[in-house]
Amino acid sequence: MEPATMAWTLAAAGFALVYWFVWVMGAAEVQGKRAVDLQMGSIAGDKVGDKYSQYWSFFRSPKETAAAATADKVPAFVDTFYNLVTDIYEWGWGQSFHFSPSLPGRSHRDATRVHEERVADLLEARPGKRLFDVGCGVGGPMRAIAAHSGSKVVGITINEYQVNRARAHNRKAGLDAQCEVVCGNFMAMPFPDASFDGAYSIEATCHAPRLQDVYGEVFRVLKPGGLYVSYEWVTTPLYRADDPEHVEVIQGIERGDALPGLRRQDEIAAVAKEVGFDVVKELDLALPPSHPWWTRLKMGRLSYWRNSLVIRALTLLRVAPKGVSEVHEMLFETAQHLTRGGETGIFSPMHMVLLRKPEPAAAE
Numbered sequence: 001m002e003p004a005t006m007a008w009t010l011a012a013a014g015f016a017l018v019y020w021f022v023w024v025m026g027a028a029e030v031q032g033k034r035a036v037d038l039q040m041g042s043i044a045g046d047k048v049g050d051k052y053s054q055y056w057s058f059f060r061s062p063k064e065t066a067a068a069a070t071a072d073k074v075p076a077f078v079d080t081f082y083n084l085v086t087d088i089y090e091w092g093w094g095q096s097f098h099f100s101p102s103l104p105g106r107s108h109r110d111a112t113r114v115h116e117e118r119v120a121d122l123l124e125a126r127p128g129k130r131l132f133d134v135g136c137g138v139g140g141p142m143r144a145i146a147a148h149s150g151s152k153v154v155g156i157t158i159n160e161y162q163v164n165r166a167r168a169h170n171r172k173a174g175l176d177a178q179c180e181v182v183c184g185n186f187m188a189m190p191f192p193d194a195s196f197d198g199a200y201s202i203e204a205t206c207h208a209p210r211l212q213d214v215y216g217e218v219f220r221v222l223k224p225g226g227l228y229v230s231y232e233w234v235t236t237p238l239y240r241a242d243d244p245e246h247v248e249v250i251q252g253i254e255r256g257d258a259l260p261g262l263r264r265q266d267e268i269a270a271v272a273k274e275v276g277f278d279v280v281k282e283l284d285l286a287l288p289p290s291h292p293w294w295t296r297l298k299m300g301r302l303s304y305w306r307n308s309l310v311i312r313a314l315t316l317l318r319v320a321p322k323g324v325s326e327v328h329e330m331l332f333e334t335a336q337h338l339t340r341g342g343e344t345g346i347f348s349p350m351h352m353v354l355l356r357k358p359e360p361a362a363a364e
Helices: 003-024 045-058 071-092 108-122 140-149 160-172 211-221 244-256 267-275 295-299 301-316 324-344
Strands: 130-134 152-157 179-183 196-202 222-235 278-284 347-356
Touching: 045 071, 045 324, 071 160, 071 301, 071 324, 108 140, 108 196, 108 222, 130 140, 130 211, 140 152, 140 160, 140 179, 140 196, 152 160, 160 179, 196 211, 211 222, 211 267, 222 267, 244 324, 244 347, 267 278, 267 347, 295 324, 301 324, 324 347
Parallel strands: 130 152, 130 196, 152 179, 196 222
Antiparallel strands: 222 347, 278 347
């Protein structure tokens, strides 16, 4: 082959490879986000490195972030976290920022949808009901639950960039009349008392320094008799604080996911009762007969290396903001801790509680 012909062939092959990585493989969920469109939320491109450093410094010692002196700063840093990771999550994972048990012979998207639709079924959701999504992200679960149940869903997220993404996805899905998104802090909700027929949170309340604060607000905005289901991130009874590997795994999860300290499994129902809920059902959905929820993380290692190459190239070309590579690396390291937490059984991202707000006592 002539040198010129070989050069053109290699160039064409290289272009095809880049096109495949970035445009074809780069979209996680029906062109939800492409690699060339990666942003860092509302953070200016030249500020990404600084914001990442501030975030990492704050969450380096996760348990300390829940202390009284720093707990009030947690919401701002959670907002920063989601500015940093939202586009990477959408690109590499999809529009539903949570885990789900794997389903043999079915896709990850199917498993995600089943996990979300379970929420609607537990809430007995149906047309005419108004549900509340506590920590809605970009609205993947909201849209699945609205479509499955026919209910109207209102979601709250602390991150304004996610609000805009969720609204855009709602319009694209034709669900903008059924799904509403507001920007706010779920520990101080901008809603009147008894506003919703039901509520749910999917792997979101773990960001609250005190679970009582968010559960208390959910209790307030629910109508009497209303149901609330939450999938909680917890350490399980298998976790041992005297095991260095266990400690490193849990702290790695906390650092890489903006968590002010994971709660124990046995704390969840106790907090729910403390704020006034009746506990209807409690179950760790990660336990058998459920299939492992972390298999997608292990299968995603090849995708990580592919995505890492793409991000480095886009950063070099100044298409992606400087600092994206560091954020992507942080998320990969966190994925290793999550995987190990699942394999050892010391961590669950889906400890489910179904709660009910009691009806007022009947007058004598």
